[in-house]
Amino acid sequence: MDALEQEILEMGKRARKAALTLANLTTAQKNAILESMADALITAEASILEANAKDLAAAEANGLSSAMTDRLLLDSARVAAMADGVRQVAALPDPVGEVLAEWDRPKGIHITKKRVPIGTIGIIYESRPNVTSDAAVLCFKSGNATILRGGKEAIYSNGAIADALAFGGREAGMPEGAIQLIRTPDRATVQYLAQMDQYLDLIIPRGGKGLIETVVSLARMPVIKHYDGICHLYVDKDADLEMAKALVVNSKTQKPSVCNALETLLVHRDVAPAFYADGGQALLDAGVALRGEADLQAAHPGKVEQVTDDDWTTEYLELILAVKTVDSLEDAVDHINEYGSRHSDGIVTKDAQRAERFMNMVDSAAVFWNTSTRFSDGEEFGFGAEIGISTDKLHARGPMALPELTSYKYLITSDGVVK
Amino acid sequence: MDALEQEILEMGKRARKAALTLANLTTAQKNAILESMADALITAEASILEANAKDLAAAEANGLSSAMTDRLLLDSARVAAMADGVRQVAALPDPVGEVLAEWDRPKGIHITKKRVPIGTIGIIYESRPNVTSDAAVLCFKSGNATILRGGKEAIYSNGAIADALAFGGREAGMPEGAIQLIRTPDRATVQYLAQMDQYLDLIIPRGGKGLIETVVSLARMPVIKHYDGICHLYVDKDADLEMAKALVVNSKTQKPSVCNALETLLVHRDVAPAFYADGGQALLDAGVALRGEADLQAAHPGKVEQVTDDDWTTEYLELILAVKTVDSLEDAVDHINEYGSRHSDGIVTKDAQRAERFMNMVDSAAVFWNTSTRFSDGEEFGFGAEIGISTDKLHARGPMALPELTSYKYLITSDGVVK
Numbered sequence: 001m002d003a004l005e006q007e008i009l010e011m012g013k014r015a016r017k018a019a020l021t022l023a024n025l026t027t028a029q030k031n032a033i034l035e036s037m038a039d040a041l042i043t044a045e046a047s048i049l050e051a052n053a054k055d056l057a058a059a060e061a062n063g064l065s066s067a068m069t070d071r072l073l074l075d076s077a078r079v080a081a082m083a084d085g086v087r088q089v090a091a092l093p094d095p096v097g098e099v100l101a102e103w104d105r106p107k108g109i110h111i112t113k114k115r116v117p118i119g120t121i122g123i124i125y126e127s128r129p130n131v132t133s134d135a136a137v138l139c140f141k142s143g144n145a146t147i148l149r150g151g152k153e154a155i156y157s158n159g160a161i162a163d164a165l166a167f168g169g170r171e172a173g174m175p176e177g178a179i180q181l182i183r184t185p186d187r188a189t190v191q192y193l194a195q196m197d198q199y200l201d202l203i204i205p206r207g208g209k210g211l212i213e214t215v216v217s218l219a220r221m222p223v224i225k226h227y228d229g230i231c232h233l234y235v236d237k238d239a240d241l242e243m244a245k246a247l248v249v250n251s252k253t254q255k256p257s258v259c260n261a262l263e264t265l266l267v268h269r270d271v272a273p274a275f276y277a278d279g280g281q282a283l284l285d286a287g288v289a290l291r292g293e294a295d296l297q298a299a300h301p302g303k304v305e306q307v308t309d310d311d312w313t314t315e316y317l318e319l320i321l322a323v324k325t326v327d328s329l330e331d332a333v334d335h336i337n338e339y340g341s342r343h344s345d346g347i348v349t350k351d352a353q354r355a356e357r358f359m360n361m362v363d364s365a366a367v368f369w370n371t372s373t374r375f376s377d378g379e380e381f382g383f384g385a386e387i388g389i390s391t392d393k394l395h396a397r398g399p400m401a402l403p404e405l406t407s408y409k410y411l412i413t414s415d416g417v418v419k
Numbered sequence: 420m421d422a423l424e425q426e427i428l429e430m431g432k433r434a435r436k437a438a439l440t441l442a443n444l445t446t447a448q449k450n451a452i453l454e455s456m457a458d459a460l461i462t463a464e465a466s467i468l469e470a471n472a473k474d475l476a477a478a479e480a481n482g483l484s485s486a487m488t489d490r491l492l493l494d495s496a497r498v499a500a501m502a503d504g505v506r507q508v509a510a511l512p513d514p515v516g517e518v519l520a521e522w523d524r525p526k527g528i529h530i531t532k533k534r535v536p537i538g539t540i541g542i543i544y545e546s547r548p549n550v551t552s553d554a555a556v557l558c559f560k561s562g563n564a565t566i567l568r569g570g571k572e573a574i575y576s577n578g579a580i581a582d583a584l585a586f587g588g589r590e591a592g593m594p595e596g597a598i599q600l601i602r603t604p605d606r607a608t609v610q611y612l613a614q615m616d617q618y619l620d621l622i623i624p625r626g627g628k629g630l631i632e633t634v635v636s637l638a639r640m641p642v643i644k645h646y647d648g649i650c651h652l653y654v655d656k657d658a659d660l661e662m663a664k665a666l667v668v669n670s671k672t673q674k675p676s677v678c679n680a681l682e683t684l685l686v687h688r689d690v691a692p693a694f695y696a697d698g699g700q701a702l703l704d705a706g707v708a709l710r711g712e713a714d715l716q717a718a719h720p721g722k723v724e725q726v727t728d729d730d731w732t733t734e735y736l737e738l739i740l741a742v743k744t745v746d747s748l749e750d751a752v753d754h755i756n757e758y759g760s761r762h763s764d765g766i767v768t769k770d771a772q773r774a775e776r777f778m779n780m781v782d783s784a785a786v787f788w789n790t791s792t793r794f795s796d797g798e799e800f801g802f803g804a805e806i807g808i809s810t811d812k813l814h815a816r817g818p819m820a821l822p823e824l825t826s827y828k829y830l831i832t833s834d835g836v837v838k
Contacts, residue, residue, distance in 0.1 A: 020756060024779050105801055109790055118812050119782065197635075201812050216616075216639050222813040223641075243835040250837035337439060346831075359830050360443050363538065366829040371528055374838040375831055382524055393537050393620050393826040394641040395814040407812040410785040411778050412765075412794055416662040418669035419793040 004184060008147075008192040012199025014177030015120040015145040021175040022143045023117050027094040030141055033172040034090035037137065040168025041083040044160065048079055051160035052129065059153060071127045072154055082133045082161070085385070089137045092384045095403040096143045109414040117143030118407050119201040122193045124149045124215060126207035129157035135206070136165060136179045138387050142405035145178050147200070149193060151207075152185030159183055194218035206388060224396055226388040228315040229259030229343040231373045234332040234358065235275055236349035237268040243370060244348040245279040251346075251373040253286045257317050259389060260344050260376040264312060264322045266332045272325045273299070280304075283321060292323035312339040329354055333361045340364060342391050344376035365391065365398035423603060427566075427611040431618025433596030434539040434564040440594040441562045442536050446513040449560060452591040453509035456556065459587025460502040463579065467498055470579035471548065478572060490546045491573055501552045501580070504804070508556045511803045514822045515562045528833040536562030537826050538620040541612045543568045543634060545626035548576035554625070555584060555598045557806050561824035564597050566619070568612060570626075571604030578602055613637035625807060643815055645807040647734040648678030648762040650792045653751040653777065654694055655768035656687040662789060663767040664698040670765075670792040672705045676736050678808060679763050679795040683731060683741045685751045691744045692718070699723075702740060711742035731758040748773055752780045759783060761810050763795035784810065784817035 001009075025033075041048070052074040059069050098115040105111065121144045123135045132148055139146040150158040162181035169179065182189050194203060197220040204224050205215040212225050233251055235244045251262035267275050276292075276299040283290060284303060290296060291307040304323075311322035312335070326332045329347075336345050346368025347358040359367040366376040376398065378386025383401035390396045396404035420428075444452075460467070471493040478488050517534040524530065540563045542554045551567055558565040569577040581600035588598065601608050613622060616639040623643050624634040631644050652670055654663045670681035686694050695711075695718040702709060703722060709715060710726040723742075730741035731754070745751045748766075755764050765787025766777040774788040785795040795817065797805025802820035809815045815823035 020780065020782060023782070103801065105799065107794075107799070109794055109799070111800060220635050222811070240835070246837055247835060254838050355832075361439065363439060363442070364828065366831060369830070369832040370835050371831050371833040372837045375526075375528055375836070376829075380524065380526070380528070380838070381530060381829070382522065392641070397826055398829050407816055409783065410795075410800070410817050411788070412785060412790050413774075413788040414790040416659070416665060416789050417794070418665055418791045419673050419799070 004186055004188060005192045007184070008182070008189060009196060009199070011147055011177075011180050011182070012120070012196045015147055015180060016199045018175045018177035019117065019119045019145040022140070022145055022178055023096070023119075025143070029173065030094065030143070031090045033169050033174045034086055034137060034141065036172035037165045037168035038083040038086040038090070040164045040171070041079060041086065041133065041161070044164035044167070045076060045079045048157065048160040048164065049074060049076070051156035054156040055129075055154050064153065068127060068153070072129065072157070074129060074157060078130065082130050085130075085134055086137050089141050089385055092141065092402060094141065095406050100408055107419075108417045109412050112411040113408055114411060115403070115406050116409050118405060120145045120147070120199060121405070122147045122149065122200050122203040124190060124193065124203065124205045124207070124211065126151040126211060127153050129154040129161055131206060132158045132161040132181065133165060134385075135204075135387055138385060138402065139405060140178060142402045144405060147180050147182065147193065149182045149189055155183070155185050190214060191218050195220050197221040204387065222395065224390050224400070225392050226259070227391040228341045229261070229389070230263050230313060230315055230339065230341040231260060231343055231376075232264045232266055232336045232340055232345040233262055233373065234266040234326070234329070234336070234345075234347045235268060235271060235279075236329060236347055236351065236354055237270040238351040238354060239268075239271060239348040240350055241271060241275050241279065244275060245282050247346075247348055247370065247372050248279055249282050249286050252283065252288055252321050253319065254372070254374050256319050259315070260373050261317070262321065262373055263314065263316055264324065264339070266324050266326050266335060268329075268332075269325050269327055276300075287319050289320045290323055291320065293325060295325055296323050315341075329358055333358060336362050336364070342393075343389065344368065344373045346371060346373055365389070423605055423607060424611045426603070427601065427608060428615060428618070430566055430596075430599050430601070431539070431615045434566055434599060435618045437594045437596035438536065438538045438564040441559070441564055441597055442515070442538075444562070448592065449513065449562070450509045452588050452593045453505055453556060453560065455591035456584045456587035457502040457505040457509070459583045459590070460498060460505065460552065460580070463583035463586070464495060464498045467576065467579040467583065468493060468495070470575035473575040474548075474573050483572065487546060487572070491548065491576070493548060493576060497549065501549050504549075504553055505556050508560050508804055511560065511821060513560065514825050519827055526838075527836045528831050531830040532827055533830060534822070534825050535828050537824060539564045539566070539618060540824070541566045541568065541619050541622040543609055543612065543622065543624045543626070543630065545570040545630060546572050548573040548580060550625060551577045551580040551600065552584060553804075554623070554806055557804060557821065558824060559597060561821045563824060566599050566601065566612065568601045568608055574602070574604050609633060610637050614639050616640040623806065641814065643809050643819065644811050645678070646810040647760045648680070648808070649682050649732060649734055649758065649760040650679060650762055650795075651683045651685055651755045651759055651764040652681055652792065653685040653745070653748070653755070653764075653766045654687060654690060654698075655748060655766055655770070655773055656689040657770040657773060658687075658690060658767040659769055660690060660694050660698065663694060664701050666765075666767055666789070666791050667698055668701050668705050671702065671707055671740050672738065673791070673793050675738050678734070679792050680736070681740065681792055682733065682735055683743065683758070685743050685745050685754060687748075687751075688744050688746055695719070706738050708739045709742055710739065712744060714744055715742050734760070748777060752777060755781050755783070761812075762808065763787065763792045765790060765792055784808070
């Protein structure tokens with residue numbers, strides 16, 4: 001075993017130990033620690049920005065794209081936003097300790113099912129340094145110890161943020177090892193983390209498909225994945241076409257770079273001519289590049305690229321929309337279940353029964369009726385903060401907030417009952 | 420890709436397709452199919468026993484142990500019990516469709532969180548042929564499609580049981596591909612299943628540590644593990660020693676071969692002399708071989724083997740008990756969290772506060788106060804039937820019944836609300 005692997009194992013051991021203490025902190029203790037972390041972030045602003053300047057200089061030297069550089073960039077406002085985020089998490093209700101169910105059994109035993117933290121969580125993420133703080137405090141509030149492994153392009157920024165959190169946390173009595181950052185930018189650390197199932201209960205990779213793939217193939221513990229959002233809207237034959245136009249334009253253009261933005265539009269053949277004329281024009285006016293079949297091309301000559309099979313599985317994250325005419329609601333459902341990413345998909349229709357059928361048959365985390373897909377979001381759901389949107393079906397599906405970062409245990413009591 | 424891998428992929432495709440239909444069967448439809456399967460098992464008794472005779476002959480030829488052979492053996496009563504099991508599952512409440520939560524949001528959207536099946540589940544198991552039926556019908560009732568991969572020593576029995584289930588199911592309208600059995604006894608099938616995450620949402624290995632280890636290292640999808648039960652009872656300084664004696668003897672001897680049987684006893688130093696004299700004698704009288712330290716050995720000269728570190732991590736599954744004297748409740752908790760398997764662990768004490776502290780600090784699926792560990796069981800919890808006892812903390816922990824075989828989805832409706 002090399003020194004780096006040994007170091008990661010030691011971090012795992014410390015995290016496991018911290019988790020046992022964390023599980024039994026009171027809400028007041030955790031909130032005091034979080035407030036102290038928020039204060040520490042503000043106090044450490046100068047050193048965080050100094051560290052960030054080093055990352056930015058390296059980014060420039062390495063010729064990073066301007067989009068990547070913008071993700072890296074911290075300024076006074078972004079540090080303040082991070083600190084605000086910590087305080088918002090402090091203000092959220094504590095899920096730990098909630099009694100989920102309680103019942104008696106005929107033989108005289110009493111059973112309580114109680115919410116407890118998961119234990120130890122590894123977060124593997126890419127460029128954005130604010131994830132260091134955002135993810136760590138969500139895990140902390142839900143009573144979990146975290147090991148963070150950020151991207152090497154943000155290594156100085158992540159270190160400075162983690163130092164501030166550790167300093168603030170310690171001041172208020174945070175157990176040692178509750179939040180740890182891997183500071184060696186070696187790729188092998190991902191592998192060591194992913195195989196350390198004796199110390200790590202869960203891994204959450206936050207980043208591109210490549211990163212998630214790597215973690216999935218290496219991990220021995222559960223992984224909660226946040227894959228692509230290939231989101232669909234289906235405009236039914238019974239749709240209100242004005243409403244459909246507004247929903248399609250909103251879902252596609254309100255913020256195209258996020259996972260709940262629309263990527264594929266399906267239109268029932270009966271309403272396709274009318275919708276392509278008016279709704280299609282609205283999309284073009286909004287700057288959306290359309291990719292469609294002959295009928296859509298005929299509606300807007302010279303303005304619609306030919307759609308190909310690859311488009312059905314592409315998450316554009318920009319102002320491009322793939323469009324397909326379908327013969328029936330069932331065809332729409334089949335297309336979504338075949339090519340979608342089980343994220344967020346909706347129907348526009350006036351017919352409640354058809355809406356219900358669609359929502360039951362589409363196998364996605366969030367299904368929408370006459371509503372913009374952009375509402376697939378922890379904030380919009382009222383969860384306060386989210387660690388991501390799970391495209392998995394086990395443990396957590398859709399927006400993942402504090403309760404999704406917990407497990408449960410059974411407490412069984414009696415006055416000496418034997419079997 | 421070889422022909423076998425291709426075959427497994429085809430099964431996966433069929434399972435995925437079946438799952439989409441299964442998710443929308445009514446409870447009445449599913450129950451009718453289950454009743455028809457139970458009938459078919461009874462009707463097929465002769466062919467099931469004939470197939471079983473082939474497996475038994477092979478077992479004898481291969482020199483299988485009598486314990487293994489007993490696990491394999493089917494007779495009229497066992498086939499009837501299997502059919503009864505199917506009817507019991509039919510009688511259980513259907514978890515699918517349950518509304519878990521429902522709320523409105525200020526912008527005018529309404530959110531419903533609804534329980535849905537997981538989708539497709541792979542079950543990999545060893546000798547007992549009844550698992551073919553037990554596991555398949557639990558998955559079916561909760562709306563999931565299954566691919567079963569049994570041990571090669573039960574291959575004929577499993578085939579005959581699966582044939583009966585398929586025949587009975589088809590008669591009552593079960594979708595094709597809802598329950599499939601891998602009939603090729605090739606080890607590679609485990610690998611092909613474990614890597615087919617495009618078609619399989621979950622794998623549940625049921626069997627020994629070796630099997631689980633193999634699946635964990637290969638699987639790309641979530642695995643719910645049912646590892647060892649290294650269960651502990653801790654006799655506190657404030658214990659009622661008569662109660663402690665009864666609980667320890669019951670937890671150890673009532674059925675030593677199961678995962679919720681006691682394997683390690685921890686005794687507070689203050690009460691150790693008294694408890695070792697009387698409780699120790701009761702254990703010896705019950706035929707339990709004790710492994711302990713000097714104090715226990717002194718209490719029963721010549722009758723107690725020296726305990727070693729290996730004992731703390733051994734699941735005996737027979738009448739052997741490891742015993743340790745501890746200095747405090749905290750020492751007991753540390754021992755359990757260090758050496759236990761997070762399964763089922765209890766305290767015997769008259770002091771409610773100490774009991775609460777123990778139950779909060781022990782990181783196990785089920786924690787007991789003044790109660791036999793043998794109650795860690797789906798039946799005893801009132802769950803009706805269980806597919807196993809999860810030692811994982813993600814998705815399902817402890818006894819896993821029908822609700823634990825489901826996921827959920829969010830349904831979001833409005834009258835055209837955009838963001």
